[in-house]
Amino acid sequence: MCRSIHTLHNFEPAATSEEVHAAALQYVRKIAGTTKPSMANREAFDRAVAEIAHATQHLLAELVATTPPKNREEEAEKKRAKAIASGRYAA
Template identity: 65%
Template sequence: MCRNIRTLHNFEPPADADEVQAAALQYVRKISGTAKPSQANTEVFDRAVAAVAAATRELLDGLTTTAPPKDRAVEAAKARARAELRYAR
């Protein structure tokens, strides 16, 4: 799956509309194989992004967990540490 799509569930503060929209856009770009659709495909591309964003929001709103919410700063620090190990030369 696309590396740019991040987990959005169980964070404090919760994922906002911009994060959901960005994830939907990345997903549609990946599936369609294009970062920017042609003029002929712009309308269907935009509808797909809106539909994926709506489905994502519905999913996030419906998920439940007993785990405590993750802290975005802590998770970002962990990701940076993993990247340093992965790309260390």
């Protein structure tokens, strides 16, 4: 999976439409193999991003969580600490 796509389900506050769009954009970029489509492919690229974002919004609205929502900031801090501990980033 693309590293730039993050889990959006079961967080408080809930994922924003901007986060959903960013995930859809990263997905389409990965599938298309390009970060910037040619003019000939721009319409198809943009349409795919919009459709995937739309489907993602529906999915997130319908998913049922059996655990309490996670705090977005706490989870981000855990990831930063793990990355530093693994030596990926300097402290």
